[in-house]
Amino acid sequence: MKLALFGFGNAGGKIVDELLYHQAERDGDFVRSALAINSARTDLAKLDYVPPEQQLLLGQTHERVKGQGVGADPKLGAEVTRQDLHEVERALDEVPLYDVDAFLVLAGLGGGTGSGGAPVLSEALSEKFDEPVYGLGVLPSEEEGGRAAFNAARSFQSFVEATDNVLLFDNDAWRGSEDTVGGGYERTNRELATRLGSLFAAGNVGDVVAENAMDASDVRRTLATGGVSTIAYAETDLSPSTVRSKGLLSRFRKNGTGEDVDPAQKVSGLVRQAIQSRLTCPADVSSVERSLIVISGPPEEFSRKGLERSRHWVEEQTDSMDVLAGDNPQPDADALSAVVVLSNPTTVRRVDEMQGRAVEAKDDMAQQRADREDAISDLITDDAGELDPI
Known part of the structure; x- marks a missing residue:
């Protein structure tokens, strides 16, 4: 986009x-x-x-x-x-x-x-x-x-x-x-x-075209709910076989276990990790109207089955069938990542707290202003009120 x-x-x-x-x-x-x-x-x-x-x-x-x-x-x-x-x-x-x-x-x-x-x-x-x-x-x-x-x-x-x-x-x-x-x-x-x-970056055409391509219209549809959105994100190391094929042996020796994880399990687990970690703004996931999942990384790390599992799981968490999911191929990436947009949650505790604090602040500022005006009046006038200004 x-x-x-x-x-x-x-x-x-x-x-x-x-x-x-x-x-x-x-x-x-x-x-x-x-x-x-x-x-x-x-x-x-x-x-x-x-x-x-x-x-x-x-x-x-x-x-x-x-x-x-x-x-x-x-x-x-x-x-x-x-x-x-x-x-x-x-x-x-x-x-x-x-x-x-x-x-x-x-x-x-x-x-x-x-x-x-x-x-x-x-x-x-x-x-x-x-x-x-x-x-x-x-x-x-x-x-x-x-x-x-x-x-x-x-x-x-x-x-x-x-x-x-x-x-x-x-x-x-x-x-x-x-x-x-x-x-x-x-x-x-x-x-x-x-x-x-x-x-x-998802949907921008590069040298490799996504199998489950995301484009700007998918992002627009997800955000067309109005209101607000929050974003989930997680990333993980590449599979050892991908690391070897990319020639990153030093990275493999440092982080790899020598065993590949099932790609479907890896993708679906990454999406769950994203949503269960910190959102850009904490919100009740069950109150979300629409969602968008984007998996980014080398194409050999992608899994259609994993993407479908992820989509179904997000549908269950949000109680909404309006979930889009797709790939964003990045052949040179050194990690696999998942970003999930959660659009139009209606329960956002942080916003409620902010508004409550704002009301208190408004009342406090009004009282402080009134007190200060009284104090200034006391300062510039005599106690008995006998003096007139020039």
């Missing part, structure tokens, strides 16, 4: 940066265009793989922004995006729309620029183009505080309404207890890029 990427804000831009690196490392071609959009000049300067000509600074003429960011204010982020939307549309002139299957707008939902601007851009893209517009929304961790939860809960509603589907990524589910702030985000961005790359 060929994508035009729009990384909005600090988190969105960094994920696009990581996706471009991921694609270059694997000699892929699913990213046809990439644009990093931000209201803070310093955040754009941190990007390594998005070239300067594909970076857009919003709010340069806005009296409150001037290229210095929106201060975690999503209303201001939405405002400067609307003001400079013509600049984004001008950048679209460079996008090879004839070779794009979908748009993907990526943003962290707890800040200001991405949480405010991503829904605005998504709505504009949906109105102007026939291709589907997907979102990638990063939920803030609890460590980021009530303000971030408040921003995210409000942005989440707008983002889902403005897109065909929002892929969710939960920072709390992925950051380790020993991670530094910067190191944690770098690691989670790599994990996310691996999952997105495995999904969207």
